[in-house]
Amino acid sequence: MLSEIRIEALGAISTATAEFDQGLTVLTGETGTGKTMVVTGLHLLGGGRADATRVRTGANRAVVEGRFTTTELGDGVAAVIDEILDSSGAERDDDGSVIAARSVSRDGPSRAYLGGRSVPAKSLSSFTTEVLALHGQNDQLRLMRPDEQRAALDRFADVETKLKRYRTVRDDWLAARRDLAERTARAREMAQEADRLKFGLDEIDAVAPQPGEDDALVEDIRRLSELDALREAAQLARAALAGGPEDDPSHEAASATHSVGQAKSGLEGTDDSALRALAERLGEALTTIADVASELGDYLSELPSDASTLETKLTRQGELRTLTRKYAADIDGVLQWARDARDRMVQLDVSEEALAGLERRVAELQTKVVAAAADLTKARTKAAKGLSKAVTDELSGLAMAGAEFTVSVAPLPARADDSAPLILPSGQPVHAGQHGVDAVEFGFAAHRGTELLPLHKSASGGELSRVMLALEVVLAASAQGTTMVFDEVDAGVGGRAAVQIGRRLARLARTHQVIVVTHLPQVAAYADVHLVVDSGNGRNKASVVRRLDDEDRVAELARMLAGLGESDSGRAHARELLDAARSDANAG
Structure with missing residues (x-):
């Protein structure tokens, strides 16, 4: 209000x-x-x-x-x-x-x-x-x-x-009609585009790249290029933390683990609360040193025993670069191109089977549009x-007792240039517009006995x-x-x-x-x-x-x-x- x-x-x-x-x-x-x-x-x-x-x-x-x-x-x-x-x-x-x-x-x-x-x-x-x-x-x-x-x-x-409901099925019908018309009119062009996409997909499938593989290869190749230096650095660090080879009787004598352990034991043997608190902190450090030493051991065990793997990695990197030169800036982009290409291939299918299936879908949707339009027409007519x-009756109360008002509902004729003609079960072509297939017109006669004409006339x-x-x-x-x-x-x-x-x-x-x-x-x-x-x-x-x-x-x-x-x-x-x-x- x-x-x-x-x-x-x-x-x-x-x-x-x-x-x-x-x-x-x-x-x-x-x-x-x-x-x-x-x-x-x-x-x-x-x-x-x-x-x-x-x-x-x-x-x-x-x-x-x-x-x-x-x-x-x-x-x-x-x-x-x-x-x-x-x-x-x-x-x-x-x-x-x-x-x-x-x-x-x-x-x-x-x-x-x-x-x-x-x-x-x-x-x-x-x-x-x-x-x-x-x-x-x-x-x-x-x-x-x-x-x-x-x-x-x-x-x-x-x-x-x-x-x-009518608009929903009409939109689906028009989309299917456009798809069928495009595939039929551009069959040769679409077949050529499909061949180009298929060639690219075959090339990508042959290489079979994995998500993020190009970035992982860069890291692997860097390691392999510095294999000896990395192994030596890891071994020295592990020895400093955990000691030398186990067959050496004194392998722990000069290790950080041995030294920190001795310091911790010495502080724990006292009755002084401040020293015992420091001993607890050394215990935490000892745990960290042991964890780092263990991870260094794992790192060393995973390093290749020699640099022969480098050549294999470089070859694989070359294969991936062939794809990134053609299809995208990185491997993730290449994989996205492949997904898009497969989706597009479905739209480009101009085989007889695909066209026949699309024709069946258009016919099925047209039947649904006719039914929805008929339902709408029935409701309007009633x-x-x-x-x-x-x-x-209202006009009679407005001092127009002899007036007559009518509402007519008739099929909306299809035009020669109609982009959406619909054939009714009677065989009559009509325009399937956004609001249905009906032409609504108000008729009016001001006095009883006068000719009933459209309202605007x-x-x-x-x-x-x-x-x-x-x-x-x-x-x-x-x-x-x-x-x-x-x-x-x-x-x-x-x-x-x-x-x-x-x-x-x-x-x-x-x-x-x-x-x-x-x-x-x-x-x-x-x-x-x-x-x-x-x-x-x-x-x-x-x-x-x-x-x-x-x-x-x-x-x-x-x-x-x-x-x-x-x-x-x-x-x-x-x-x-x-x-x-x-x-x-x-x-x-």
Whole structure:
């Protein structure tokens, strides 16, 4: 829910703050006061295009800031919002609300903020899309587009699971088709590439290198090159620590082990605590000396008895260098090249068996795509009947008793240059698009007996406004808890139709927060909260937003009726309208 919006230097508004409650809020004001700037500000928070010409004259930038609460949203939407906030590094305010902001500079780029963090406009849009549904005259025009009509039907039909399954099998089918087409068209080229890879793999397999073997060989060759010097150094060190050859009766006499052992025994024979502590330290040193002497013995036993092994190691090193010159900088890289080559070989298999197997896979996946598409079409066709009836019934309540609204679902014909034609069981080729194989079209007839035509050919501006409102009322259950904003949804209507629009908006406000910019008193009378945008009296003529009490509301409704705000008859008419709307709302 939108609890507050603050606007600075946007259009006719210098600085204004508007607070919103649950239910139906209307925004009114004379032409030119800037009441639509509130909706413009919400479009900016929705990630809409930042127009520098909207910045108020004399200001360097415009700022829009909105505070949203999310406790009214369902668990699924709340989880999505939490994920958006976490991924953006955004934080909730102390009261749990989320502050979204957008600034538009006169000379530079716009900036977006979410939860105190600077974010891309797209991230801001992903948040506000979950909590705001904006409907203006441009949105009515979008309703003319086939993709918007299909999206509306899908909301009503709740086909998200079926659509996801269709897209998954379609992606697999298209990938298999591309693979088959590439192998068939590039068979000769791919066979040559496969031969080159096979030659390299055979050469690597013949050498059979081991991971890290080239580095190990360098160390081995270094040792073998200095074999005599290394053996002599190790022998001298071991003799110094552990003594000479064992067949020498005095082999331990001059060893470090013998000397340290004698020192340790001498200190242990005393009763002095300090000397005995030193004896313990000598015991630790004696253990270290014994360990080093043992490891030196192992080292000597592992050294080759002669340097003949060096030639074998050098030969092996030459074999490995042949591979590293051709395939990678080191042996680990060579082994990675081999793994990649084997994976690529699978893709390059253009044998008759491989192509036949791929053709079978394409056919199997096509069958799955046809089944998933048929399941989606069935759900849409069934829902189309329900949506047609529901919207037609709503139009009857909007003073269009003779109007008829239809939703048709037909196969989407394949084009001559179609890259993804799908053959249905009937033999008809259709376009397998991202959203299925269906063309959805809204039909409309304003009066009984008139020809039913596509919506974009048959509805006037006022009729289109009512069709959109009827659709929103019908689809409201799929977006429960969101804030719905209508800008001039009542354009082109009046009289009894205006009353019905106010009644429907009030009904919609039972499950949603609804904000409406209107010029019709019949609509404004149904509001739970009435805000008015007034032009200022100062030199800069800045507009302000005021919340009206009952008496001010009567005066504003009288002005909207016929500019009769100061007359007794105008106020009486306005009060009558207000009382009638309240009575109607309570009765409903």
